[in-house]
Amino acid sequence: MADAKLNVGFLGLGIMGEAMARNLLKSGLFASVTVWNRTLAKCQTLVSEGAKMAETPAAVVSSCDITFAMLADPDAALAAVFGDNGVLKGISAGKGYVDMSTVDEATSTKIGEAVTAAGGRFVEGPVSGSKKPAIDGQLIIMGAGDKELYEQCQPAFRVMGKKSFYLGATGAAARMKLVVNMVMGSMMGAFCEGMALAEKSGLEQTALLEILGLGAMANPMFALKGPAIMSRSYPPAFPLKHQQKDLRLALALGDSLNQPLPVAAAANESFKAAKALGRGDDDFAAVYEATQQK
Ligand SMILES: NC(=O)C1=CN([C@@H]2O[C@H](COP(=O)(O)OP(=O)(O)OC[C@H]3O[C@@H](n4cnc5c(N)ncnc54)[C@H](OP(=O)(O)O)[C@@H]3O)[C@@H](O)[C@H]2O)C=CC1
Ligand SMILES: O=CCCC(=O)O
Known part of the structure; x- marks a missing residue:
């Protein structure tokens, strides 16, 4: 992310996701921040602050270089990827997908394999730290998966967190x-x-x-x-x-x-x-x- 500004996306604007997406937006590091939430009305606050909104995960991913996700649980993470108009419908060669939700290894592996089979790159990046650290950009990020994508995410991780760790192959961070x-x-x-x-x-x-x-x-x-x-x-x-x-x-x-x-x-x-x-x-x-x- 050091050279041309990237377009980034964010799926899931709950307690954590809204604060994390806001920090990406406020940083000014990215050409655009496009957000999606299952309950679309929850996108409005960030849109009023300058974010773009898309109506499906596929639309976010297809318009962004890297898309982050912060979703409730394994069912939510899988639905966003494999559902109608899900992430897989928008993935193409080189695009990055970074799932920061707390899920189990099997869920993360299934998502990672599907994203890479479609030509994309995958990092899992669950976090420690709660609502206030999310607001303050002080999360602790546990990363695993595609090392190059993990490195490319460093500017975004520095905006959302105070420290990130690369732990190895997909599953280790989960x-x-x-x-x-x-x-x-x-x-x-x-x-x-x-x-x-x-x-x-x-x-x-x-x-x-x-x-x-x-x-x-x-x-x-x-x-x-x-x-x-x-x-x-x-x-x-x-x-x-x-x-x-x-x-x-x-x-x-x-x-x-x-x-x-x-x-x-x-x-x-x-x-x-x-x-x-x-x-x-x-x-x-x-x-x-x-x-x-x-
Ligand atoms: N809160 C915290 O302190 C921390 C939470 N986490 C983890 O981060 C993740 C998000 O947590 P948090 O923000 O607190 O959770 P919230 O319950 O506030 O938000 C959950 C998000 O997931 C979405 N969602 C739920 N079910 C589905 C589904 N089936 N399909 C698509 N989207 C869905 C919700 O959409 P909608 O608005 O439509 O319901 C919402 O955007 C969880 O995995 C949690 O364990 C990690 C660190 C700290
Ligand atoms: O997963 C939630 C973690 C909350 C915290 O680290 O305070």
């Missing part, structure tokens, strides 16, 4: 992201149980937060989510349904390798319970609600 989010979900599950036990045993949750924050377990997630848990108010930054999806996919990876994952399996049960309570669209800190069931 696996890394699932491992990272398995640890995160397990930590959040344990943290919420601690908050619940503190409260039930007559301790101040604020005191627990302060004590945890001063010791070896201090971390930004407890500091950020602790107050939300105390107020039992969970505006979504990372929707709980996506955290449960990531635990489910990580457990499936563990199954396929005979890797015991008892802590993650228990955390997954808590997230499933919270989802059953109707908390799927709340922030993943709402797993606390599963600890409040009688």
